[in-house]
């Protein structure tokens with residue numbers, strides 16, 4: 001279908017018509033359906049949530065379900081006169097008021113006056129009041145009496161983006177539902193479905209970019225798709241979508257995350273320079289980077305098929321690859337650093353400088369062995385097992401290693417287990433580089449460990465310049481050249 005022959009805007013055309021169509025609001029939908037099926041519909045409902053996630057749509061579906069002449073369980077039929085009138089906004093028994101522009105006492109007076117009359121052709125008289133937090137106090141007070149004791153044929157549905165601004169006396173007379181932002185992969189799935197029906201050829205990453213830009217709002221996502229089709233025709237690419245929102249491409253974002261994980265400062269600085277000169281939204285970048293690392297934490301803890309993972313299959317593939325190479329404790333500490341950056345971003349004028357410094361710091365964190373890794377490595381070396389420096393292990397507290405050797409080891413595990421200062425405080429003297437570490441005279445300190453050369457993988461740890469720094473900072477630990 002060409003753009004010209006599509007007269008109806010996509011958000012309107014694909015607005016959900018039944019409860020089953022509603023995406024990403026399962027708990028709310030389930031409760032409403034149950035109330036209808038059980039015949040226990042409350043007098044007033046309050047839907048709270050950010051814009052564009054379906055509050056008004058849900059209100060209308062609910063109104064249809066209550067007044068439908070031949071409902072299918074809790075679902076409205078969509079065909080009967082009542083359903084059609086409500087959908088077209090001309091039902092006499094379903095009155096919608098936009099409180100953003102009609103917030104005075106005079107605006108709610110017609111409601112109060114009409115409440116006493118029975119519905120014209122339906123079971124209920126339903127009042128849907130949108131952006132209800134905008135109603136003046138006087139208007140609320142005028143409504144309050146009706147809300148307290150509405151006639152049995154009257155139902156109210158309030159919708160608002162700012163639940164906290166609705167008076168407590170009102171909230172306490174409503175059943176409140178908090179609608180969630182819709183998950184990115186749910187939006188992508190819906191967009192893919194719509195593209196299929198409309199014959200739009202869109203790249204998967206273009207849909208992802210649209211969903212990312214919509215920040216949890218289905219209406220915004222469909223509007224953006226509409227806009228891109230109008231602009232580009234029926235072929236939508238990631239580059240087009242990224243341009244509209246000032247977003248960084250998925251692969252660029254994943255590349256930056258990879259640079260942080262590798263501790264590649266040059267790549268980090270080059271990426272930021274590139275994003276800045278391309279006019280990308282740096283604050284969004286920061287949020288999305290945090291989301292990426294959050295996904296890494298979830299993936300390492302729960303695996304790639306966890307529903308908590310807010311990612312598309314392509315993203316999960318890259319996340320799995322990145323998760324393989326790094327200890328979960330390091331990822332977690334990088335996340336900490338990114339959360340701190342998010343927090344500070346609200347107060348700084350130059351987002352770029354803060355992001356550069358924070359990401360370099362995050363990359364150092366990613367490249368620094370944690371105490372858990374060191375203890376594991378030391379334990380492995382002592383028991384002659386293969387040392388695996390970077391392979392993530394379940395993030396559990398390390399069990400105390402059994403003391404098998406009668407001879408005191410150069411670095412005892414007990415000393416390592418003692419509450420040791422984190423790697424941060426460095427010893428006053430400049431930390432010796434591995435090469436500078438004085439070799440102990442073999443006669444004075446015979447190495448207690450097996451004399452056989454350690455397996456090749458151990459070099460990963462031994463070559464880590466931080467290794468001896470950390471050992472040196474532990475109280476009572478003796479630094480030796482383990483090689």
Ligand SMILES: [Zn+2]
Nearest residue numbers: 068077080083
């Ligand atoms: Zn119907």
